[in-house]
Amino acid sequence: MSGSGPLEPLDQAIVQELAADGRRSFTDLAERVGLSVSAVHQRVRRLEQRGVILGYTARLDGEQIGLPLTALISLTPNDPAAPDDYPQRIQHITEIESCYSVAGDESYILLVRVASPLGLEDLLRRIREAAKVSTRTTVVLSTPFEGRSPTL
Amino acid sequence: MSGSGPLEPLDQAIVQELAADGRRSFTDLAERVGLSVSAVHQRVRRLEQRGVILGYTARLDGEQIGLPLTALISLTPNDPAAPDDYPQRIQHITEIESCYSVAGDESYILLVRVASPLGLEDLLRRIREAAKVSTRTTVVLSTPFEGRSPTL
């Protein structure tokens, strides 16, 4: 088992604050949730160990880091009888940010970021070769918002 | 203007480290990129102000925070002649984590997280009413990986 039932209200509050600002200080967190700094610190460590908090990441501007082109790629197996190890086959491709197994016409949907149309063309070729799949690509024109933190 | 050309190698290294671990200490960062702690600190603040770093967030386990159901929702306008203000119309709906404007059959694709199928049904109703759109929903069965940091 990895979890221990639903979150206590205090842990829920902590987790929500860290989702909204992953670098929030323990002093801030302590004030907001009404605990001592050390108590909050220990709860955060416990939430990390329990796998409630999987990690922390900086959100980056794709334009400014040289990856201005985002796309969603749907994967359909060429051979429907082949073993379903697609995630393993493509996980080494660093342009793939996220991989979802989905119900529907396709088997997987990938979110990718590349530098240019040529980079996307090359990426698609590598995905098709690595996973023996057909791809359908939807280019992202703009991102009104992304990575918003949930309300618990 | 928000950017000032492409990233210097040092800033690139810092940004990549913070994408991989958003809570990495300045001491760690300084060692890894070969600068003093204060110099790294100032560069990070500058990257935040320039909008290269948009923010920091904790990655959470949907199961453990009570939002085990993820879905991708495609939006198609009911009235193709209506003004395109869909992001504004739906941004108040907190279950929507990301909103992408896309090229292709649909206008937008949303990534959402909810507690249950009933929660998804209710969410779809609210999206259709707020934005006057038709929706097509793809349920996520599992997430082999998500939110990986890019290689710069």
Add this chain to the structure above:
DNA sequence: CTTGAAACATCAAGCTC
């Protein structure tokens, strides 16, 4: 959850190119 001590982050003033 609290305490207390060592490591770390932060900020401003000054230095260097």
Add this chain to the structure above:
DNA sequence: GAGCTTGATGTTTCAAG
């Protein structure tokens, strides 16, 4: 002026209680 260093102050971290 942009960027780095120094040193003083407040914060984080961890082990012990």
